[in-house]
Amino acid sequence: MGIDVTLMKLTHQGTSPRHRQLEQAGPPVHDDHDTWARLVTRTHHIDGLPMLKRIDPYRDLLLTSVEMPQLLEELTALRPLAQTPAEHEILTRIERLAAECQSDPRLELHLTGD
Template identity: 50%
Template sequence: MGVDAVLMRVEQQGTSPRRRSLTAVGTAVDRNDALVRLVDQTRGRSATPMLQRLDPYGSVIFSSAEMPQFLEELTRLEALAETSEELRVIQAFEELAHECAADPTLELHLDGD
């Protein structure tokens, strides 16, 4: 039930979605479902609306323009982290989010199992 992050470079010639191609440029793996457990602790609160969209069985895609808010919400999760593994996962996601924020050709894909 974990959610893994994949940083994708988007290449699109023209406006047709058929000409869109994705290349993975980075990953962060949550092997022990730490992120999902932390997000579950915030469910029902309005403090982390982007993280509330995470689906342990589906996928969510965030653009580089959405990264400032995503990073802010990850910072809120850091306060809830109780183990070094939880903190490691959050920091790995933050690293990818910082890269994504710096490059408008990137997207952050959060993929459930």
């Protein structure tokens, strides 16, 4: 049920989606122990976190650099719900990827569910 998070860079922009080429832009955050998935699931009953509610442990989600300010804001709101050192660590790593994604419109954040 883990949700891996990978920063991807669009290397060929074209008018057709068939011509999109992506390359990994850094090491991914692997959620081998479902830490991120459990943390995100805790937010699904909280109002005001629509971006985090879109994250599903069983589906993939692609977020663009334009969506990163909102995601970063919601990750900050999520921080008090992190209860263990592992949850704080994975949240910090994902915040770093989101901040990097925000800095470059060619970057995308790919969340890959099981």
